[in-house]
Amino acid sequence: MTFTMDTNRDCARAWEAMPSVLQESASSEQNAWLMDHLAHCQSCSEDYAQQERLRLALSLPADIPVDPAVGLKRLLARLDAPVPKPVVQRVRNGWLTRALAAAVLLQALAIGALGARYWSESNNPAYRTLSQASAPVPAGALHVVPDATMTLADWNALLHSLNLQVVGGPNDVGAYTVVPSGAPATGAPTLQKLRATRGIRLAEPVASVP
Amino acid sequence: MNEADLQADATDRMLLERMAAGDRAALGVMYRGYHGRLCRFLSRLTRRPDVIEEVINDCFWIAWQKAGTFHGDSRVSTWIMGIAYRCGLKALRQHGDEPVDEDTVPQERLPSHDPGDDRELRDWLGKGLEKLSVDQRVVIELVYGVGHSLDDVAVIMQCPVGTVKARLFHARVKLRNVLPALAGEPARLKEGAP
Numbered sequence: 001m002t003f004t005m006d007t008n009r010d011c012a013r014a015w016e017a018m019p020s021v022l023q024e025s026a027s028s029e030q031n032a033w034l035m036d037h038l039a040h041c042q043s044c045s046e047d048y049a050q051q052e053r054l055r056l057a058l059s060l061p062a063d064i065p066v067d068p069a070v071g072l073k074r075l076l077a078r079l080d081a082p083v084p085k086p087v088v089q090r091v092r093n094g095w096l097t098r099a100l101a102a103a104v105l106l107q108a109l110a111i112g113a114l115g116a117r118y119w120s121e122s123n124n125p126a127y128r129t130l131s132q133a134s135a136p137v138p139a140g141a142l143h144v145v146p147d148a149t150m151t152l153a154d155w156n157a158l159l160h161s162l163n164l165q166v167v168g169g170p171n172d173v174g175a176y177t178v179v180p181s182g183a184p185a186t187g188a189p190t191l192q193k194l195r196a197t198r199g200i201r202l203a204e205p206v207a208s209v210p
Numbered sequence: 211m212n213e214a215d216l217q218a219d220a221t222d223r224m225l226l227e228r229m230a231a232g233d234r235a236a237l238g239v240m241y242r243g244y245h246g247r248l249c250r251f252l253s254r255l256t257r258r259p260d261v262i263e264e265v266i267n268d269c270f271w272i273a274w275q276k277a278g279t280f281h282g283d284s285r286v287s288t289w290i291m292g293i294a295y296r297c298g299l300k301a302l303r304q305h306g307d308e309p310v311d312e313d314t315v316p317q318e319r320l321p322s323h324d325p326g327d328d329r330e331l332r333d334w335l336g337k338g339l340e341k342l343s344v345d346q347r348v349v350i351e352l353v354y355g356v357g358h359s360l361d362d363v364a365v366i367m368q369c370p371v372g373t374v375k376a377r378l379f380h381a382r383v384k385l386r387n388v389l390p391a392l393a394g395e396p397a398r399l400k401e402g403a404p
């Protein structure tokens with residue numbers, strides 16, 4: 001069997017034309033040309049038969065069991081799940097980093113039980129390291145942990161509206177120590193307002209040292 | 211694009227509009243409609259059913275979120291296959307490319323009542339596909355399995371049509387050389403023939 005230049009070129013053209021003919025997307029001219037070539041060329045005819053078989057094999061359904069009903073149920077459940085906010089990235093270098101870390105820590109440790117101990121100005125050295133408030137704390141002082149989503153502007157506006165000023169913090173558990181500025185201390189209402197403010201994760205009176 | 215394709219795309223667009231409006235029933239219809247072809251497409255990337263389900267769900271999670279941003283530059287099916295392709299590659303990076311030799315494991319576990327012809331055909335195909343790169347397997351599946359045009363495949367894989375052509379060409383040549391001759395047909399006698 002000898003291949004002339006023409007035969008080679010035709011065979012290359014035939015090879016190129018096979019996918020679209022098999023897909024039935026080829027023009028009728030292209031289709032007719034290929035069929036004619038195959039009728040005269042044993043080699044391309046064999047190739048075409050193999051390509052046909054390949055297409056048939058590839059069109060068999062997947063042989064891996066994946067249940068669409070189960071998958072869809074999981075997908076719908078996922079749509080209902082809360083979208084995790086990328087807050088950590090947003091504040092990674094921000095002023096709230098330590099407050100956020102502290103808040104997460106507090107959540108993990110259960111705020112009620114352990115938090116109270118952290119807030120107290122205990123003389124127990126084991127807890128001292130958790131508090132950076134070295135100086136005596138003024139009366140009416142509060143510990144406040146802002147949420148990571150709170151902007152610095154909102155934080156400042158909140159302090160301003162409640163006549164509070166920051167005198168310390170954030171400490172190692174992320175609490176800022178704030179005290180009433182100027183106006184007489186209005187402890188309980190201020191505390192309630194803080195707690196009711198969106199973006200304030202925690203507000204506690206600083207335990208008075210006996 | 212033939213009549214059936216046009217009709218299917220019109221239906222898909224309608225479903226996508228409803229999804230953009232938050233219609234979960236439309237999502238369900240779309241999900242079931244594409245599940246078979248996505249399963250087979252993804253089975254060319256991995257043999258793990260859990261990964262396949264994860265990728266399908268990632269794909270439809272994105273389609274659900276982005277349904278409103280679909281502008282109709284392509285067919286909906288092309289758009290969805292593109293999302294599935296990218297989710298599939300991401301899953302491969304996360305779970306590691308499944309070792310090729312695993313390809314034969316599920317087939318060996320298949321019950322014996324699998325129709326003989328299909329079984330033989332799958333084995334034959336499996337021998338060939340394991341010799342291809344991931345992108346070559348993807349192209350051959352999209353063109354021969356799903357029936358996408360080369361232009362569609364270029365959109366799905368976000369590469370030039372020339373690249374798709376080259377991948378298809380090399381995949382086919384490789385398959386021609388490694389796949390055994392058709393059963394029941396005389397072996398090629400090119401060299402030995404008088």
Ligand SMILES: [Zn+2]
Pocket residue numbers: 007010011012014037041043044045
């Ligand atoms: Zn030929």
